[in-house]
Amino acid sequence: MKTPTPLVLDLIDAIGEEAVVWHDEDLLVYEYDGTIDRGNPDVIALPAGTDDVANLIKIANKHDAPVTPRGAGTGLSGGALAAKGGVIIGMNRMRRILNIDAENKTALVQPGVVNLDLGTEAERHGLAYAPDPSSQRACTIGGNVAENAGGPHTLAWGTTTNHVLALELVTADGEVQWIGHDTRDEPGYDLVGCVVGSEGTVGIVTQALVRLVPRPTAVRTMLAIYDSVRQASNAVSAVVASGIVPAALEMIDKMTIAAVEPVLNTGFPLDADAVLLVEVDGPESQVEAEGARVEGILNRFEPREVRSATDPEEREQLWAGRKGAIGALGQIMPNYYLLDGVVPRTKLPDVLDGVYEIAERYRLPVANMFHAGDGNLHPCLLFDEREPGATERVLDAGGEIMRLCVDAGGAITGEHGVGLEKRDYLPWIFTEADMDTMKALRAAFGPTENFNPCKIFPKGHGCGEAGHQHAQHQIAKFGPKAFV
Amino acid sequence: MADADALKVAALTDLSGTVETDPGRLQRYAVDGQVPRAATKANSIADVEQAQSVATGHALSVIPQAGRTMLALGMPPRRYDLALDLSGMSQIVDYEPNDFTITVEAGMTLAELQRHLAVNGQFLPLDHPRFERATLGGLCAVGRGGLRRNSFGAPRDWLIGMRVVKADGTSIKGGGKVVKNVSGYDLPKLFAGSLGTLGVIVELTFKLRPLPASDQIVALSAPSFESALTAGRAAAQAAPFLNGCVVLSAEAASEAHDLGAKILHDQPALLLRANGLESAASEVLAQGLGAAREAGLDGPERTTAAIVETWQAVVDLETQTAADAVRLRLGVPPANLSRAQQALSQALPEATSWTAASDSGLLFVEVPSIDADTIKSLRRQLGPLQGRLTVESAPTELKQSCDIWGPSGPGARLMHNIKEQFDPEGILNPGRYVDGI
Numbered sequence: 001m002k003t004p005t006p007l008v009l010d011l012i013d014a015i016g017e018e019a020v021v022w023h024d025e026d027l028l029v030y031e032y033d034g035t036i037d038r039g040n041p042d043v044i045a046l047p048a049g050t051d052d053v054a055n056l057i058k059i060a061n062k063h064d065a066p067v068t069p070r071g072a073g074t075g076l077s078g079g080a081l082a083a084k085g086g087v088i089i090g091m092n093r094m095r096r097i098l099n100i101d102a103e104n105k106t107a108l109v110q111p112g113v114v115n116l117d118l119g120t121e122a123e124r125h126g127l128a129y130a131p132d133p134s135s136q137r138a139c140t141i142g143g144n145v146a147e148n149a150g151g152p153h154t155l156a157w158g159t160t161t162n163h164v165l166a167l168e169l170v171t172a173d174g175e176v177q178w179i180g181h182d183t184r185d186e187p188g189y190d191l192v193g194c195v196v197g198s199e200g201t202v203g204i205v206t207q208a209l210v211r212l213v214p215r216p217t218a219v220r221t222m223l224a225i226y227d228s229v230r231q232a233s234n235a236v237s238a239v240v241a242s243g244i245v246p247a248a249l250e251m252i253d254k255m256t257i258a259a260v261e262p263v264l265n266t267g268f269p270l271d272a273d274a275v276l277l278v279e280v281d282g283p284e285s286q287v288e289a290e291g292a293r294v295e296g297i298l299n300r301f302e303p304r305e306v307r308s309a310t311d312p313e314e315r316e317q318l319w320a321g322r323k324g325a326i327g328a329l330g331q332i333m334p335n336y337y338l339l340d341g342v343v344p345r346t347k348l349p350d351v352l353d354g355v356y357e358i359a360e361r362y363r364l365p366v367a368n369m370f371h372a373g374d375g376n377l378h379p380c381l382l383f384d385e386r387e388p389g390a391t392e393r394v395l396d397a398g399g400e401i402m403r404l405c406v407d408a409g410g411a412i413t414g415e416h417g418v419g420l421e422k423r424d425y426l427p428w429i430f431t432e433a434d435m436d437t438m439k440a441l442r443a444a445f446g447p448t449e450n451f452n453p454c455k456i457f458p459k460g461h462g463c464g465e466a467g468h469q470h471a472q473h474q475i476a477k478f479g480p481k482a483f484v
Numbered sequence: 485m486a487d488a489d490a491l492k493v494a495a496l497t498d499l500s501g502t503v504e505t506d507p508g509r510l511q512r513y514a515v516d517g518q519v520p521r522a523a524t525k526a527n528s529i530a531d532v533e534q535a536q537s538v539a540t541g542h543a544l545s546v547i548p549q550a551g552r553t554m555l556a557l558g559m560p561p562r563r564y565d566l567a568l569d570l571s572g573m574s575q576i577v578d579y580e581p582n583d584f585t586i587t588v589e590a591g592m593t594l595a596e597l598q599r600h601l602a603v604n605g606q607f608l609p610l611d612h613p614r615f616e617r618a619t620l621g622g623l624c625a626v627g628r629g630g631l632r633r634n635s636f637g638a639p640r641d642w643l644i645g646m647r648v649v650k651a652d653g654t655s656i657k658g659g660g661k662v663v664k665n666v667s668g669y670d671l672p673k674l675f676a677g678s679l680g681t682l683g684v685i686v687e688l689t690f691k692l693r694p695l696p697a698s699d700q701i702v703a704l705s706a707p708s709f710e711s712a713l714t715a716g717r718a719a720a721q722a723a724p725f726l727n728g729c730v731v732l733s734a735e736a737a738s739e740a741h742d743l744g745a746k747i748l749h750d751q752p753a754l755l756l757r758a759n760g761l762e763s764a765a766s767e768v769l770a771q772g773l774g775a776a777r778e779a780g781l782d783g784p785e786r787t788t789a790a791i792v793e794t795w796q797a798v799v800d801l802e803t804q805t806a807a808d809a810v811r812l813r814l815g816v817p818p819a820n821l822s823r824a825q826q827a828l829s830q831a832l833p834e835a836t837s838w839t840a841a842s843d844s845g846l847l848f849v850e851v852p853s854i855d856a857d858t859i860k861s862l863r864r865q866l867g868p869l870q871g872r873l874t875v876e877s878a879p880t881e882l883k884q885s886c887d888i889w890g891p892s893g894p895g896a897r898l899m900h901n902i903k904e905q906f907d908p909e910g911i912l913n914p915g916r917y918v919d920g921i
Binding site: 158159185346409413438444 | 581582583585665668671674676697817819897918
């Protein structure tokens with residue numbers, strides 16, 4: 001029989017027995033997120049409010065225990081893993097939408113609110129919450145804030161950082177403060193801008209005031225079917241260059257279609273090499289005219305067909321194919337490794353070619369479904385972890401694809417975060433001085449040793465995750481030199 | 485002390501950029517009446533690095549600047565040794581139009597940037613007063629959204645990358661050249677809006693937008709500023725996709741008119757702006773107009789072809805404050821705008837020049853004079869409305885007796901920590917920002 005440690009006893013004392021998870025079999029579910037890596041937390045604490053969070057952090061600090069915040073655990077960079085054990089503070093119980101202010105177009109929410117639930121609630125007021133990650137049925141606002149989450153509709157509206165106005169934050173030293181302001185008029189540094197996208201390394205968000213946006217009066221979603229990925233990506237470039245900013249511009253390739261179609265019956269043809277999903281929205285007259293122009297552009301690149309959906313049900317069906325893609329990939333292989341690279345939009349066709357070439361070289365099936373309009377790639381390498389050496393090949397190929405994005409003038413993550421998984425690659429983009437500056441910012445928020453350790457920055461001690469070894473292969477191959 | 489000063493001046497002669505020490509010529513670099521010991525004009529990042537390295541070595545306080553359009557904003561500097569002039573750094577560093585991103589040096593003016601972009605049918609969606617002089621480095625250092633912030637946001641929303649020379653002369657970058665990026669901390673967000681207190685911005689990368697096919701402005705005259713404000717709220721609610729919804733008092737309308745706005749002299753007005761495809765812009769404008777009329781504005785409507793001139797004149801009002809007058813800036817949730825304006829109006833009977841953005845709760849007012857106690861009491865009244873009142877420009881004497889930024893919020897502790905991490909010697913813009921930073 002396991003006996004509770006003094007840390008566990010203190011946590012139970014603070015928030016009650018039912019809110020503390022510490023038996024081995026119960027910890028299992030917290031060992032994973034959406035990545036290959038895993039972490040082994042000692043204990044999970046589930047706070048009910050801001051004061052709980054502050055108390056928990058102080059208790060963990062007293063015991064020198066690492067703290068890792070966690071939302072829904074849908075993250076794709078290992079950000080929610082307890083890399084050095086310690087306490088995971090799970091935010092799932094704080095899931096109330098506290099207020100929707102329709103006139104000022106804001107919503108005040110707790111961090112455990114599911115993204116889609118906020119969207120649904122906003123819709124009742126004729127408004128929308130713009131960031132819509134594909135995991136929006138599960139992922140939470142707190143996690144979205146941490147990762148600066150995007151989604152298909154950030155092409156027109158920007159990512160999470162453009163939509164967060166103020167935050168209640170418990171910093172790494174356990175202090176609570178509100179930062180930001182309803183209309184961004186609090187004089188001083190943009191603390192909210194610093195916290196959004198900091199991957200939960202400077203504190204835990206306990207309330208968020210977010211901006212809602214008006215819903216467009218009309219929407220048209222087009223599906224263009226192509227016989228070559230090259231043609232599809234050329235069409236993407238042409239749409240972007242045309243001066244139209246679609247609400248969304250997504251690409252889905254053959255491997256993805258093969259996974260999605262049998263499960264979701266979205267109507268994507270199985271023998272097409274790539275399909276594009278393009279959405280335009282706005283006033284009726286704008287949608288009509290822009291839709292026609294986009295259709296004209298798509299038609300220039302010899303599509304097999306361009307279909308159009310305007311009624312909500314048809315549109316929903318098309319989007320189901322895109323947003324359900326990751327889940328459906330399990331049809332093909334038991335495991336997947338989803339990457340997240342960004343490149344300047346004109347580099348997209350060449351980089352895509354490179355992605356297929358790398359996957360082939362490593363003998364890995366690859367599925368691509370991504371935010372083409374933003375130049376944000378999501379190659380998904382498929383494998384079976386039971387096959388000896390498969391995981392290693394996946395990690396190596398992943399590193400090579402990251403390098404391809406960097407060499408194209410891009411970045412190693414557009415919306416999933418650096419997390420545990422890609423921290424060794426950060427020096428491909430940033431110099432020591434750049435990273436020292438980031439660390440200086442982190443230090444301003446409190447002690448850094450034990451708060452969400454091993455994330456973002458390379459060279460953490462005692463972090464020992466699987467991916468680290470393999471990152472070293474790629475770094476040895478391409479050199480550690482910063483891309484400047 | 486005299487020895488130390490001599491040493492400092494001697495150090496300046498080592499600077500690689502042009503150095504100015506002639507007291508007469510240094511007058512143009514004055515900030516709140518204080519004239520620096522020297523000014524240096526940087527022509528490259530290396531010049532800025534060297535200037536900061538010398539400044540750190542000799543504990544010289546530095547005010548980075550270029551277009552000098554917003555230097556009235558801020559508390560008087562605690563010390564001011566060196567003016568670091570970046571206006572010579574005004575080149576495009578990297579521009580691939582089809583990526584819809586551009587990298588420029590910090591001393592490029594907003595107007596110059598827009599001209600380059602317009603050639604390719606693109607623009608950077610930001611308004612700023614005196615855009616022929618205002619530089620991108622400067623407007624990002626100030627970092628605030630303008631009259632069209634409801635649809636444009638602030639510089640932070642378009643910045644995707646930045647190169648900054650830190651206080652000690654080290655050059656670093658944050659962000660990148662791609663439109664979506666969470667690789668490392670978002671340092672551009674930190675430096676944007678830091679009023680040059682954390683580092684010297686030397687290069688900036690922005691994401692861009694296509695120029696709209698059609699851009700339209702319509703002006704409606706109103707019997708009073710207050711009625712125009714009410715109508716403006718109605719228009720903003722009925723037409724959430726308006727690109728601008730600005731209300732001017734009679735006095736402000738006259739000033740804008742004199743600056744080149746094609747609007748009626750001496751009449752309170754509501755200005756609505758919409759853009760996009762022509763039919764869509766007209767549709768949005770019609771929605772806004774309809775609501776404004778229903779809210780009681782029944783005068784004739786006037787359209788103008790001089791879109792840029794008219795709008796810029798209105799934006800320029802922000803920096804047109806008379807030398808001995810005071811301009812206040814209020815940010816408030818839009819639903820509270822009218823109530824906040826009433827509170828201001830009661831406390832400031834002499835105020836006549838009012839400009840407000842009804843869709844985003846931004847308001848500027850010029851008053852001949854105001855005392856520190858009135859400012860304090862106004863802030864107390866505006867607090868419950870979530871209003872934030874800053875003194876935009878004022879005679880130095882007033883700044884010495886009141887905090888132009890207002891009492892610091894709960895984030896002040898973190899801000900001081902950041903300042904300490906980034907500029908431990910306190911040489912960048914000392915004392916000019918919030919809470920003595």
